[in-house]
């Protein structure tokens with residue numbers, strides 16, 4: 342494919358030729374993007390794109406710049422652009438990160454490799470299929486189970502004191518971005534493993550004192566591709582952009598199953 346030149350870079354070059362003086366340039370970085378469409382490509386390839394960036398440019402900003410000015414065909418998924426929707430996970434220089442939450446300036450590199458997350462089927466280029474993550478999330482019943490509804494309760498709400506909120510609040514920050522599943526070595530070996538995302542969410546509800554579904558949830562995760570597959574590598578917790586600690590949630594869940602907690 343013929344390499345296009347970014348319009349801003351062209352402008353700098355023309356100005357420099359005209360005036361014969363050094364025109365201040367923005368920093369230039371090369372995005373090396375892995376391209377693969379499973380519906381038509383027999384193998385993947387990498388394509389390089391040079392773009393100007395500023396201190397505040399995120400990887401997603403740079404990618405959208407490439408899409409707008411150099412190659413419309415790049416497959417990338419995003420929505421909120423503020424680390425809230427969980428859509429833009431990808432491997433950035435080899436590590437799973439959110440593209441909208443990663444500034445180019447903090448990568449300390451002029452070549453940035455962008456690849457789809459590991460442990461997910463590829464839909465196209467940087468977009469992966471989340472069906473399995475959502476199915477596992479659904480399997481652990483991610484909602485409060487309690488026959489007493491807010492309506493029948495006299496206060497019209499479940500009251501909780503701060504001590505009880507503390508038990509689960511960290512885990513409630515999960516945005517289902519899948520970075521933890523992508524970093525997990527067990528997921529790489531066992532595609533049926535329920536995964537750190539779903540296990541962290543199982544803990545989130547089990548630890549919530551409004552919930553009465555503990556036994557049902559523990560039954561779901563206590564199976565051959567469930568919680569015991571985790572070898573406690575801890576890589577899930579290292580990559581989480583929201584401060585969730587799935588590895589700790591898994592250990593605490595094991596405590597219930599082993600009878601150390603009730």
Ligand code: SF4
Nearest residue numbers: 515516518519521581
């Ligand atoms: S636990 Fe963290 S890394 Fe895993 S899906 Fe939730 S927010 Fe993403």
Ligand code: FES
Nearest residue numbers: 420422427429441
């Ligand atoms: S675009 Fe929503 S998390 Fe990045």
